Amino acid sequence: MTLYTDVQIGSPIGSPFYSIGSFFKNLRVRTSVNHQSNTFEGEVYNTSGRRSDYFTLGQEVKIYHDITSPATNQIFYGRIEAIDYNGMPNKETIRIAGRDFTNYLMDAKVQAVYTSGTASVCEVGSIVRDMVYQSPFSGTIAVADVSGTSTVLQTFRVKNKSYYEAIDQLRKRVDYDFYIDFNKGLVFRPENNSPTGYQFNNANVARSSFNEDLREMYNKVTVYGDRQLITDRQSFTADGAGSVFTLIANPHDTLVTVDSTKKYGAVFEMVNFLPTGAQYLVDYDLKKIVFISGTAVGHNIPASGATVLVEYGRSNPIVKEITDESSIAQYGLRENVITNLEIKDPQQARDVARQELERTKYPALDGTVSLTSSSISGLLPGQTVEINLPFESVSGTFKVFETTYNINKENLLANSTITARVGNRIQNTSDILKNIILKAQAVEAHDTDTSDFITRARSSTGSEGLDYKWFVRTRTITGFGFLLSDATHGVLDTSTLGPNTYSAYSVLESGGNFLI
């Protein structure tokens, strides 16, 4: 038995089909869910330059991998984004590489704020659909497979992040997977709901490696959002002798009056000499207002009975902390602190802390299996498989989060093209670098705001269309009173006269394209 691979390239895409061996020297396809775009990289024979004019940037690529010929199981749909010509006499090759259409989500940025209120209900799926609807690629990326959820967010704010990162944040809130399918549709669906039925065991696993790691496990999560400045006011009655007035919080932007006369301040211990005109000093760390007196500055201590009024800004942090005691008891305390200045709502901070704890409170298990099988045509992102490898002490259902197809003539003949990563992804150096870059971008975006006015130059043509959104809500009835025509509660002599008790309506599901 052998495996088969065919490739289509073109714009628009169509025949012919290019095969491995005579056209492609080798081909590698990597598919992933929730982490990165799907990629392909292939090396094409170009002896004497006979194929030098075959490829242009932007051409579409479809790749098929199957257990029968012709191969019809599609594993990749994307575009050529890089072409390299390598020359050695009589051994010329061309390397082509590219990503799938996840690049639409990665290459454009979004800045938006969604707030639930009477006019809109920010159900997570509807936010995803609305972001795509408002995006530059609306109409190119479809949203028919963006599933609704039962989670409604009070607030969701995103500042100059890629659409990919924004959707990744949302999918973590509801334990969903997302990726772009072969019809350029965004799929947003519950995790682990796509079983393959495949069983990986000693019969079809050529090599395996399973790592269980505590390093990315956290059982105490603290989320710091942005700080909110609020104005406070404290009033004191001076006794004529004391010059120090202690506040209840560290003061910002102080405004001090004594019997309604404004006083001028300076910073405590800022300089060795008192600045001209200063009448009080602010000791931020000790929360004190210190009135000063002396030959140079005059007598500024408030007289007995004077009303000293201090108005100042209090910086209130948005902080939520959550722990899992059973994980702490089993593995010891491991703490993660998340700082996200886009969080300006305590409820959002609490939700983020809760979801992060749920995701990381147990050790991560990252497995890699190299398959030898003539019966597996492919593995799609997010699918689950059954693994039983007793020598690695591994048994159970695992989600496939990354699949690599290493395709060449030898691997196809040996049925050993597929390597799958399963379980939970353990971060490597590239992940750490990516996180550093994303944090730096978040810091740069801090001073931008969704209300910022941006001038744009656009051209337009006339058109009119119809779009839609919908919500399905349910509520339950308890404490039944008499209900006319009801088989159970509409029977005289058995039902109680009186009102029913209704719960509030809650969103069961939502759909459509836009949200606001």
Added chain:
Amino acid sequence: MVVTNYARERTALRLGSQVDYLGSPYVAIGSGAATIGVATTGLAHYWDRNLITGSPDMTVAQYVTWTTDFTSTELSGLTMRQFGMFVESSGGKAWQVENMSQIQTYTGAEELQIEITWKVY
């Protein structure tokens, strides 16, 4: 030439006025599921159809919102998989049909509210 927002606003108001088979004042619910396409004319399996509650909300320019309620008696026994919008009180063809992914079976202790908003853009 550019189509103005005034044109969109008046089109939305016309949809909400439900005159001459324009706009959909009825919502039907059903227990069947089927692939929905532009040629779809109705639900796979009808259960009940109700008129919208009150009048459509047209307070926001270019938008029309319909809200329809179903009582516990009407829902009792239904495993809802589809809903659609219709102009007629019975029969007729659908303006819009949606499949549900969150399937719920109603026991007679729940009520349902469906809110649909159209935007003329």
